[in-house]
Amino acid sequence: MAHTNSNNSGQHTVVIGAGTAGSIVAGRLAAAGHTVTLLEAGGQDTNPAITELPRLGELWHSAEDWDYFTVPQEHASGRVIHWPRGRVLGGSHALNASIWVRGNPLDYDDWAAAGCDGWSWSDVGPVFEALENYDGAASPDNLNPRGKDGPIPVVGNYKRSPIFESIIAAAEAVGVEFNPDYNGDQQDGVSYEQLTIRNGKRCTTYTSYVKPLVEAGKITVRTGAIVEKLLIGGGAVVGVELHAGNNQEVEGVESEDPAARETGSGDVIRADQVILCAGALDSPKILMRSGIGPADHLREVGIEPIVDLPGVGENLHDHLLLPVIAEATSRAVDHQVDEQSISQTHLFWRSGPEQDRPDTQPIHFCVPMYDDTMTGPANAFTLHSGLVRPYSRGTIRLTGPSSADPAEYDPQIFADPRDRESLRASFRQAREMVRSAPLAEDWGAREVYPESDLATEEEENAYMDRAVTTYHHQVGTCRMGTDPMAVVDPATLKVHGVEGLRVVDASIMPFVTTGNTNAPSAMIGEKGARMLLGEE
Numbered sequence: 001m002a003h004t005n006s007n008n009s010g011q012h013t014v015v016i017g018a019g020t021a022g023s024i025v026a027g028r029l030a031a032a033g034h035t036v037t038l039l040e041a042g043g044q045d046t047n048p049a050i051t052e053l054p055r056l057g058e059l060w061h062s063a064e065d066w067d068y069f070t071v072p073q074e075h076a077s078g079r080v081i082h083w084p085r086g087r088v089l090g091g092s093h094a095l096n097a098s099i100w101v102r103g104n105p106l107d108y109d110d111w112a113a114a115g116c117d118g119w120s121w122s123d124v125g126p127v128f129e130a131l132e133n134y135d136g137a138a139s140p141d142n143l144n145p146r147g148k149d150g151p152i153p154v155v156g157n158y159k160r161s162p163i164f165e166s167i168i169a170a171a172e173a174v175g176v177e178f179n180p181d182y183n184g185d186q187q188d189g190v191s192y193e194q195l196t197i198r199n200g201k202r203c204t205t206y207t208s209y210v211k212p213l214v215e216a217g218k219i220t221v222r223t224g225a226i227v228e229k230l231l232i233g234g235g236a237v238v239g240v241e242l243h244a245g246n247n248q249e250v251e252g253v254e255s256e257d258p259a260a261r262e263t264g265s266g267d268v269i270r271a272d273q274v275i276l277c278a279g280a281l282d283s284p285k286i287l288m289r290s291g292i293g294p295a296d297h298l299r300e301v302g303i304e305p306i307v308d309l310p311g312v313g314e315n316l317h318d319h320l321l322l323p324v325i326a327e328a329t330s331r332a333v334d335h336q337v338d339e340q341s342i343s344q345t346h347l348f349w350r351s352g353p354e355q356d357r358p359d360t361q362p363i364h365f366c367v368p369m370y371d372d373t374m375t376g377p378a379n380a381f382t383l384h385s386g387l388v389r390p391y392s393r394g395t396i397r398l399t400g401p402s403s404a405d406p407a408e409y410d411p412q413i414f415a416d417p418r419d420r421e422s423l424r425a426s427f428r429q430a431r432e433m434v435r436s437a438p439l440a441e442d443w444g445a446r447e448v449y450p451e452s453d454l455a456t457e458e459e460e461n462a463y464m465d466r467a468v469t470t471y472h473h474q475v476g477t478c479r480m481g482t483d484p485m486a487v488v489d490p491a492t493l494k495v496h497g498v499e500g501l502r503v504v505d506a507s508i509m510p511f512v513t514t515g516n517t518n519a520p521s522a523m524i525g526e527k528g529a530r531m532l533l534g535e536e
């Protein structure tokens with residue numbers, strides 16, 4: 001971890017949310033001698049299913065999951081989709097599949113072109129490098145160097161389950177080349193995933209950046225601390241107010257949760273500055289509950305607007321997955337692979353020649369990912385087709401003024417028909433892989449889902465509507481920019497119109513990156529810390 005001497009001048013910084021980005025911001029400030037209080041709604045990260053990666057499915061609907069659900073999706077047969085999000089020290093990094101993907105350099109050049117100076121690939125590439133402790137070889141051409149000395153372990157060298165070798169051969173059989181490092185000079189191709197693990201166990205940014213400081217008494221961390229709202233006075237943030245009363249009233253908190261046991265104190269915590277890192281679903285809700293957001297909407301739900309920022313809660317978007325599940329009829333699939341991940345390969349692929357970068361990122365699991373409506377044999381595996389350049393945009397809206405009022409999450413899945421077509425191409429490719437020799441002949445692979453041939457586009461559409469799900473990469477709801485719909489200033493991450501308040505998490509992305517969003521969220525955390533410490 002980089003330690004920086006900077007002038008602390010007795011200021012108190014409150015960081016809201018001990019997730020991917022918040023842990024980096026809080027840890028970096030505290031390591032530099034600042035007085036920091038880190039507030040986390042969830043509890044301690046002691047559930048063994050957090051560190052043992054193959055058990056990550058146990059965390060869904062658990063005390064560590066906010067357990068959010070979308071509103072019925074108009075363009076996907078009215079389905080309601082579960083959105084797990086981390087509510088625990090470590091945030092969503094404690095629940096995720098641990099995959100480390102920087103994204104495509106063009107993603108960040110697009111951010112810069114959209115008015116976010118300082119966020120182009122040439123700006124953020126070195127930040128990724130500083131974060132990483134990568135165990136693989138450097139990129140052959142060294143255009144995008146990999147980091148070797150950073151605080152985040154990025155591991156490509158782990159025990160493989162044999163099915164993944166055959167999945168790579170199946171991808172090659174349908175024309176996708178093997179790529180040894182998708183975080184290096186080229187993203188396209190089929191690859192082994194790089195994981196944020198240390199000695200085979202999950203390692204979150206909380207573990208790397210904050211835990212050692214807690215042990216050294218250099219930071220205050222409060223768990224079960226659900227921030228109700230920010231306190232604003234004279235155009236500046238002056239503190240935060242915690243939920244008062246029974247924490248079980250709060251959306252998503254169940255009686256057995258650690259957060260529920262710590263009854264909301266209603267404490268007011270004074271702060272000279274507040275860094276909001278509650279993630280793409282909660283940061284906009286906290287802003288809106290505090291009177292910062294679209295004024296008309298706030299009045300509708302009984303909140304007096306303080307700053308009219310129409311972009312808060314807009315621009316919600318997500319990546320999508322669609323499963324192809326196959327039974328292995330001639331060999332046993334090793335499901336637990338000791339302590340290793342149940343997902344070890346993915347591929348980046350362009351659905352058509354018009355794409356300037358991959359628009360699909362299928363991901364593979366050595367287990368059958370049956371949803372609640374599906375049943376089938378246990379000796380099976382999943383080739384999830386995946387869309388990672390979505391055009392559809394949705395919103396997050398409140399239904400009332402308090403954290404007890406459930407919010408409405410509406411990603412507008414398939415509202416833009418181009419999303420369906422990219423996902424269709426990825427889905428057809430996954431089905432072709434199941435039929436290719438390395439899987440069909442060597443494993444006796446036979447499709448379980450979809451259940452039939454799907455001879456027409458209508459039948460394909462029906463399966464897509466019935467089985468499409470989230471890739472867990474919601475972003476964009478407090479996006480950076482300088483236009484009237486922007487929420488934060490790209491140069492400082494300060495919220496437009498409020499002094500002393502910044503947002504530093506996945507919500508600031510103007511567009512989602514091409515790939516999983518944990519590494520980009522960590523990069524945002526590190527950039528935010530550098531801004532606060534005067535390092536850039």
Ligand SMILES: Cc1cc2nc3c(=O)[nH]c(=O)nc-3n(C[C@H](O)[C@H](O)[C@H](O)COP(=O)(O)OP(=O)(O)OC[C@H]3O[C@@H](n4cnc5c(N)ncnc54)[C@H](O)[C@@H]3O)c2cc1C
Nearest residue numbers: 017019020021041091092096097098099227279506516518
């Ligand atoms: C199931 C799942 C699998 C995923 N798989 C991957 C993957 O393999 N690779 C990858 O790159 N990405 C993955 N992601 C996405 C990635 O984890 C997120 O993009 C990233 O963690 C977002 O970081 P963040 O800092 O914005 O928010 P988070 O890490 O979600 O942190 C937000 C924190 O704020 C806290 N908080 C929220 N509201 C309040 C409040 N009112 N008061 C106090 N605290 C509050 C939350 O409890 C949480 O700890 C996955 C996500 C999920 C959920």
